[in-house]
């Protein structure tokens with residue numbers, strides 16, 4: 610058993626309580642590579658922000674769970690080396706789909722896990738989440754569960770259509786499972802293609818998607834006052850990154866995300882964790898494509914991964930400061 614406490618990581622409990630009270634959200638950035646980890650830590654340290662580094666099943670398959678755990682341990686040490694005396698870094702399992710994977714992560718240094726039973730019938734979702742919570746809480750590991758299904762298709766996370774969270778179920782679900790936070794479905798979805806152009810309205814030449822279901826969020830908040838709410842699928846898909854990718858040989862069509870002003874609005878509510886993965890992929894790919902197109906004779910990965918890392922860092926800082934509002938919230 611490797612406790613996250615030995616690695617210098619923290620769970621989400623205090624972090625979320627402060628975020629809900631303070632009207633901001635903690636960034637939950639997915640990472641698969643060392644460069645993403647470095648960019649996340651640099652951004653969190655420079656902005657004095659708590660941060661959640663999350664690992665999907667796909668990330669574990671790609672990079673190996675042991676390596677990712679040691680990257681997270683390295684993240685804590687790196688943050689200190691960069692001058693942050695007491696970094697608040699969570700290592701979180703994203704979209705755990707079984708008790709076994711959650712247990713394996715809890716036993717191997719994760720400070721938080723998500724059990725995603727959102728595709729199961731309600732009673733099965735409750736039973737699975739409860740089982741994970743009972744195990745996790747013995748080790749002071751926090752648990753995110755999900756009610757409602759997000760639209761969108763993305764590798765491991767797949768749901769053909771969205772079913773918004775039913776506010777009438779949240780009290781029963783939170784009480785019976787004992788979960789520490791609840792991921793809800795109010796119109797976000799995974800990936801870089803969250804809406805079709807037909808679903809959007811053209812405003813000053815920009816395609817604006819339909820708003821998130823803030824009425825459902827408000828009803829959930831009224832039922833569970835102060836309870837930490839999580840939004841998945843919250844990349845904004847910056848059009849300048851999409852344009853750079855397409856300018857340098859990419860072929861991304863109709864990539865549309867969640868407008869940042871809506872995420873800012875959500876951050877001021879009980880939403881205290883906002884998941885962002887696709888925007889990091891776009892920032893990395895745009896920088897790599899541009900660099901290689903402009904320097905066709907270069908072949909040292911450090912040459913193109915450095916601008917990729919810098920571009921991700923810029924994006925993370927922007928999210929923290931201008932969208933989620935988690936800057937200067939350490940301590």
Ligand code: G3H
Pocket residue numbers: 639665666667668703704763764765766799800886887
């Ligand atoms: O929610 C999904 C995340 O973007 C992780 O995606 O399973 O392709 O790593 P992945």
Ligand code: 13P
Pocket residue numbers: 639703704798799800801840841842843844845884885886887888
């Ligand atoms: P995006 O695809 O919008 O970045 O969502 C990521 C996510 O929800 C990870 O769990």
Ligand code: ZN
Pocket residue numbers: 704766799841842884
């Ligand atoms: Zn997700």
